[in-house]
Amino acid sequence: MTIPAGSRVILKIAAANRAPEIFADPHHLNLDRTGPTHLTFGHGIHHCHGAPLGRLEAHIAIGTMLTRLPDLQLTGPTASLHWKPGDFLRGLTTLPVRFTPT
Numbered sequence: 001m002t003i004p005a006g007s008r009v010i011l012k013i014a015a016a017n018r019a020p021e022i023f024a025d026p027h028h029l030n031l032d033r034t035g036p037t038h039l040t041f042g043h044g045i046h047h048c049h050g051a052p053l054g055r056l057e058a059h060i061a062i063g064t065m066l067t068r069l070p071d072l073q074l075t076g077p078t079a080s081l082h083w084k085p086g087d088f089l090r091g092l093t094t095l096p097v098r099f100t101p102t
Contacts, residue, residue, distance in 0.1 A: 014090035016040075031062075069099040 003009060016039040018026040023035065037043075041051035048054070066072065075096040082093045 010087070012087050014087060068102055072097055072099045 017023060020026050023033070041048040041054065075098050081095070084091045084093055
């Protein structure tokens with residue numbers, strides 16, 4: 001795609017890493033996904049210096065949650081989830097889950 005000089009361009013961060021022609025099943029959370037690199041922490045000279053810390057924090061937080069709450073599950077179908085409106089960031093308004101406290 002060629003963007004003509006002088007055109008207005010709007011980047012939608014919420015669309016990053018979700019292109020079906022690049023990522024297989026892009027709407028599914030797959031922590032073991034391999035393939036093309038993602039844009040989560042930027043690229044090249046714009047790569048985030050805090051990326052290793054962010055990855056470590058996510059690894060610890062998600063690992064701890066899954067260890068402490070092994071039966072964690074959604075309380076309804078994924079089709080019933082509601083997403084925040086907007087083009088900049090993607091996120092759920094709520095995430096109804098159930099688990100057995102330890």
